Amino acid sequence: MRVMVSFIFLFSLLPLLSCAKGGPLTPSDTFQVIKEAAGKNDREVLMRHLSTESLEKIDEFIKLTVKLSDTQLKAIALSENISPDKIRNMNPADCTALYFSRSRYGNSLADIFNDEIIAVDVSGSSAVIKTSSGYELDFVREGPYWKFDLSRL
Numbered sequence: 268m269r270v271m272v273s274f275i276f277l278f279s280l281l282p283l284l285s286c287a288k289g290g291p292l293t294p295s296d297t298f299q300v301i302k303e304a305a306g307k308n309d310r311e312v313l314m315r316h317l318s319t320e321s322l323e324k325i326d327e328f329i330k331l332t333v334k335l336s337d338t339q340l341k342a343i344a345l346s347e348n349i350s351p352d353k354i355r356n357m358n359p360a361d362c363t364a365l366y367f368s369r370s371r372y373g374n375s376l377a378d379i380f381n382d383e384i385i386a387v388d389v390s391g392s393s394a395v396i397k398t399s400s401g402y403e404l405d406f407v408r409e410g411p412y413w414k415f416d417l418s419r420l
Contacts, residue, residue, distance in 0.1 A: 290412030291316070294387055294394040297406055297413040298380065305367045305377040310360040313367060318407045320418035325362045332357060347371050366417060376417070379404070 291297040297316055304312035314322070332340065332354055344351040348370045353361065367377040382398035392408040393416075405416040 290414075292411060292413065294389065294396055294406040294413045295384060297415060298384060298396055298404070301415055302380040305380050308364065308367070310364050313363050314360055316415055317363065318414040318416040318418065319409060320407075321414070321416055322359065324418045325359050328362055329357055329359065346373070366420070374402075 291300055301313060301316055303309075304316070317325075332343070335343070337351070340351045340354055344354050347354070347365055347368070349365070349368075357365075365371065367375060367380075369375045369377050379398060379400070379402045382400045382402065384396055385399050386397040388395045388397070394406040394408075394413065396404045396406060398404065405419060406413050407416045408414075
């Protein structure tokens with residue numbers, strides 16, 4: 268009898284466990300995953316947890332860098348604290364890493380994700396996480412999973 272009850276209990280958890288394996292099921296969970304990935308500079312995990320619109324924005328940025336003059340390229344490289352060649356030869360993972368780089372001038376997403384969550388406002392398939400330093404980060408639900416949306420940054 269105990270074996271049957273244990274089997275039924277484990278079987279009932281199977282759908283929950285299989286869903287969680289594909290991605291975070293809440294904006295707060297996504298925040299935590301990104302926080303850990305940013306701390307490890309894990310570009311693959313960061314990319315996997317960005318919204319479709321974010322990835323499109325990154326692709327557009329890369330396409331724009333090809334059209335930049337040397338002067339424009341140097342200005343961006345200076346603001347990001349990297350070489351112009353790295354900007355010119357950037358791939359999506361490199362571009363994502365720029366957003367989270369702590370060596371850039373200005374705000375680093377890695378630092379912002381190090382803050383504590385003070386509020387989560389969910390409205391349908393979008394959410395805003397407010398951090399202890401006053402930042403508001405956008406998240407969107409794509410399918411059952413929540414993704415970070417940097418498309419409006």
